[in-house]
Amino acid sequence: MINIFKRSKTIALGTDEFLDKVDLGILTLKKGIGNYIDGNSTEFEHSLKSIVKLETEADAIQRKVENDFYLHALMPNYASDIMNLIEKVDDIIDQARDILSEFDVEKPGIPDEVKKDYLELASLSAHAAESVVSATRTFFISPDDVKDKIQKVLFYQRETGVYSNNLKRKVFQELSELRLSEKIHLRYFALHIERISDNAKTVAHLLSSLVIKIKM
Amino acid sequence: MFLFLSSGLFLGWTLGANDASNVFGSAVGSKMIRFKQAAIIASIFVVLGAVLQGSGGAETLRELGSVDAVGGAFTVALAAGVAIFWMTKAALPVSTSQAIVGAIIGWNFFSGHSTDYNSLVKIVITWISGPILGGIFAMLIYLLLKQILKRTKIHLFKLDAYIKYGLLFVGAFGAYSLGANNIANVIGVFIPSAPNLLVDFGFFTLDGVQLLFLLGGISIASGILTYSRQVMMTVGNSLMKLNAETAIVVVFAHSLVLFIFSSQGLSNFFVNIGLPAIPLVPVSSSQAIVGAILGIGTLKGFRNIQVDVVGKIFAGWVVTPILAGLIAFFALFFMSNVFNLKVSQNPSKYVKGDVVVSQTPDIPQANTKIIESISQTSEEINRVEIYKPAVIILLILLAGIIMYQFYMIHKFKEKDKLDLHQDYLERYDEQQKNLENELKIASKANLELEKEIEERDKEQKKIALNIIRKNEILAKLKSEIDRIKTRPEENLKYADLNTLRVLIQENLNIEHEQRSFEKYIRELNENFFKNLELKYPGLTENEKKLCSLLRLKLTSKEIASILNITPKSVEVNRSRLRKKLHIKKDEKLTKMIRKL
Numbered sequence: 001m002i003n004i005f006k007r008s009k010t011i012a013l014g015t016d017e018f019l020d021k022v023d024l025g026i027l028t029l030k031k032g033i034g035n036y037i038d039g040n041s042t043e044f045e046h047s048l049k050s051i052v053k054l055e056t057e058a059d060a061i062q063r064k065v066e067n068d069f070y071l072h073a074l075m076p077n078y079a080s081d082i083m084n085l086i087e088k089v090d091d092i093i094d095q096a097r098d099i100l101s102e103f104d105v106e107k108p109g110i111p112d113e114v115k116k117d118y119l120e121l122a123s124l125s126a127h128a129a130e131s132v133v134s135a136t137r138t139f140f141i142s143p144d145d146v147k148d149k150i151q152k153v154l155f156y157q158r159e160t161g162v163y164s165n166n167l168k169r170k171v172f173q174e175l176s177e178l179r180l181s182e183k184i185h186l187r188y189f190a191l192h193i194e195r196i197s198d199n200a201k202t203v204a205h206l207l208s209s210l211v212i213k214i215k216m
Numbered sequence: 217m218f219l220f221l222s223s224g225l226f227l228g229w230t231l232g233a234n235d236a237s238n239v240f241g242s243a244v245g246s247k248m249i250r251f252k253q254a255a256i257i258a259s260i261f262v263v264l265g266a267v268l269q270g271s272g273g274a275e276t277l278r279e280l281g282s283v284d285a286v287g288g289a290f291t292v293a294l295a296a297g298v299a300i301f302w303m304t305k306a307a308l309p310v311s312t313s314q315a316i317v318g319a320i321i322g323w324n325f326f327s328g329h330s331t332d333y334n335s336l337v338k339i340v341i342t343w344i345s346g347p348i349l350g351g352i353f354a355m356l357i358y359l360l361l362k363q364i365l366k367r368t369k370i371h372l373f374k375l376d377a378y379i380k381y382g383l384l385f386v387g388a389f390g391a392y393s394l395g396a397n398n399i400a401n402v403i404g405v406f407i408p409s410a411p412n413l414l415v416d417f418g419f420f421t422l423d424g425v426q427l428l429f430l431l432g433g434i435s436i437a438s439g440i441l442t443y444s445r446q447v448m449m450t451v452g453n454s455l456m457k458l459n460a461e462t463a464i465v466v467v468f469a470h471s472l473v474l475f476i477f478s479s480q481g482l483s484n485f486f487v488n489i490g491l492p493a494i495p496l497v498p499v500s501s502s503q504a505i506v507g508a509i510l511g512i513g514t515l516k517g518f519r520n521i522q523v524d525v526v527g528k529i530f531a532g533w534v535v536t537p538i539l540a541g542l543i544a545f546f547a548l549f550f551m552s553n554v555f556n557l558k559v560s561q562n563p564s565k566y567v568k569g570d571v572v573v574s575q576t577p578d579i580p581q582a583n584t585k586i587i588e589s590i591s592q593t594s595e596e597i598n599r600v601e602i603y604k605p606a607v608i609i610l611l612i613l614l615a616g617i618i619m620y621q622f623y624m625i626h627k628f629k630e631k632d633k634l635d636l637h638q639d640y641l642e643r644y645d646e647q648q649k650n651l652e653n654e655l656k657i658a659s660k661a662n663l664e665l666e667k668e669i670e671e672r673d674k675e676q677k678k679i680a681l682n683i684i685r686k687n688e689i690l691a692k693l694k695s696e697i698d699r700i701k702t703r704p705e706e707n708l709k710y711a712d713l714n715t716l717r718v719l720i721q722e723n724l725n726i727e728h729e730q731r732s733f734e735k736y737i738r739e740l741n742e743n744f745f746k747n748l749e750l751k752y753p754g755l756t757e758n759e760k761k762l763c764s765l766l767r768l769k770l771t772s773k774e775i776a777s778i779l780n781i782t783p784k785s786v787e788v789n790r791s792r793l794r795k796k797l798h799i800k801k802d803e804k805l806t807k808m809i810r811k812l
Contacts, residue, residue, distance in 0.1 A: 004377045004380060005374070005377045007377075008373040008374050008376060008377040012371045012373040012374060015373070073247055074373060075372065075376045076246055076247040140371055142369050214459060
């Protein structure tokens with residue numbers, strides 16, 4: 001019982017560290033996509049390695065936090081919800097790693113006309129993810145303030161959706177010189193980038209329900 | 217006395233089993249605190265509350281009706297217990313406080329004592345104000361806690377740790393207040409029949425009344441330890457399914473209500489500052505809790521407010537005392553008429569053979585009599601010194617506990633050792649299995665390698681034999697030519713020439729085959745040559761070749777044939793090689809070369 005403060009402090013630090021990794025992962029994704037589009041293959045390789053490392057570290061922390069959480073019966077009423085939340089946040093960095101890995105494996109040819117659009121799409125999607133990480137941090141310290149942060153996430157998610165649609169329309173309707181397979185390939189990558197913001201939205205909804213539960 | 221006290225102790229047991237869930241139900245039900253921890257803390261503090269602060273409520277109950285015969289006290293407590301049992305069975309909310317008050321009034325009616333309506337009004341007002349105060353306290357504490365949490369911004373995980381401690385502290389306070397306030401329900405009616413004792417424990421002394429409180433407290437504690445777990449897991453949790461923060465507030469508010477209505481010190485303080493004295497009355501723990509929940513519900517926009525619960529509380533205030541009073545009346549009638557049990561010092565018109573002197577007894581006189589009986593002079597009190605036997609028993613107990621602890625430590629150590637040993641054994645078995653597997657794989661690979669070497673040896677020998685055979689052909693050719701040379705020229709025939717041609721044709725391939733053989737030998741013995749050069753750098757090419765052939769276990773004759781030299785030359789070369797390789801006389805050259 002005496003060690004409970006020490007334990008809760010360690011778990012809190014672990015959660016913070018985990019969110020730091022996810023935050024860095026999102027930034028690395030944005031940088032990695034930028035490097036790929038600009039053709040900086042060495043830099044891109046570096047980003048890919050970084051994101052793989054960050055993802056592995058985030059997974060390890062997540063497992064430790066989860067283990068400590070159940071082992072020391074921390075917040076028994078909300079333990080499963082909080083673990084679910086952390087898992088969904090982890091999905092964001094997993095998805096980010098997958099995207100960079102797919103860029104590396106499939107090497108999609110991005111025409112100059114849409115390069116800027118892909119960069120903007122990545123930026124919007126990353127904004128949604130960054131906002132949800134920030135909202136998760138706020139949830140642990142001040143659950144009452146989560147609502148405002150969630151609005152930001154939902155805004156960026158919507159914007160990402162709209163931008164992605166415009167980009168796909170541009171690819172299919174304006175870039176007539178591309179073959180259908182190339183267009184589908186480009187759409188596939190737009191979808192993947194967009195999915196980061198979708199994951200952020202899932203986390204945002206989880207946060208909303210958790211706040212209601214805790215404040216009940 | 218103990219036999220009569222049994223009904224009171226049973227009442228205490230039910231109180232502990234039911235009301236502990238009001239204090240720790242939420243914490244245990246939500247697994248924030250382990251039941252064992254909660255039960256131990258609750259038991260200790262209930263006893264402390266009962267002994268240290270339990271007299272206030274008991275005094276008020278005595279004012280309402282002083283049950284002056286132990287048989288009467290037994291019946292009154294029993295009637296309250298039966299009323300509680302019936303109402304619980306009928307799923308109606310019931311409070312021990314209300315049941316005991318009803319039973320006392322029933323005794324008053326039976327024994328002809330008049331009920332002190334001032335006390336009754338005081339008690340009823342307290343019942344009503346208990347839940348209301350609980351609600352008000354809950355609202356105030358909740359608002360305060362919310363403000364503190366908003367300002368401090370504590371991490372949720374740290375907050376969880378604080379809440380766990382908070383629930384323990386508040387629970388301990390709640391248990392103390394429960395003991396202090398509700399002990400009167402359990403033991404209050406027996407106080408006028410308390411034995412004239414002063415028990416010396418060495419460090420402190422307890423009089424007869426305090427002993428009764430101690431026994432009552434222990435009975436509540438036994439209810440907590442033996443039966444409250446189920447109630448905490450079911451009723452306790454369903455009564456207030458609140459989050460941890462709200463649970464602290466609710467339990468704290470409830471504890472404050474119980475504390476206020478049992479604290480003589482607080483009441484005196486109020487009087488000293490010019491405020492009216494706080495009535496010290498046993499109040500319902502459950503109703504105080506419900507009041508606190510309703511208070512928080514009001515704050516949250518009337519959430520959690522269930523009108524039927526409020527209705528049931530009202531019903532409880534009326535139904536429980538009436539039912540308990542009726543049961544008490546009939547039970548007293550039964551006890552006094554059937555068992556001839558003395559249920560009152562005053563003669564009752566309902567008891568056969570009793571002559572009623574006055575229908576309206578002088579209440580102050582009766583009260584004075586009882587007060588006198590409680591505060592008897594020291595000369596009349598039997599002083600019991602249990603200091604020495606208690607110390608001896610405690611020492612024996614302590615020794616027993618220490619021995620048991622040592623035994624347990626030893627047992628755990630042994631178990632740990634055994635586990636460790638088992639673990640080592642398992643690991644050893646696993647390692648052995650792995651090694652065996654590796655050994656199997658290695659021996660299999662060795663077998664395959666040996667097979668391969670054998671095949672290669674055979675192949676080398678085959679080539680060597682081929683060379684030998686071809687050298688023999690050359691020798692044959694030579695002898696044939698020699699034979700032809702001896703014949704006169706005119707006798708030369710085409711057949712002779714053809715024989716020679718065939719022999720030469722065969723000979724043409726010999727050089728090539730020998731070279732390919734040497735190349736093959738070199739490739740095959742690449743490591744061997746490397747080792748040889750490394751160990752004996754001064755060897756010539758021919759000596760190296762000889763070594764490689766010796767390695768194939770070829771005889772001198774066979775080597776001679778391969779190298780196209782005489783067997784004697786091979787022997788000479790062998791002896792030179794022995795010298796160069798510094799081989800002792802008793803050592804075999806072939807064996808040594810094969811070792812390389």
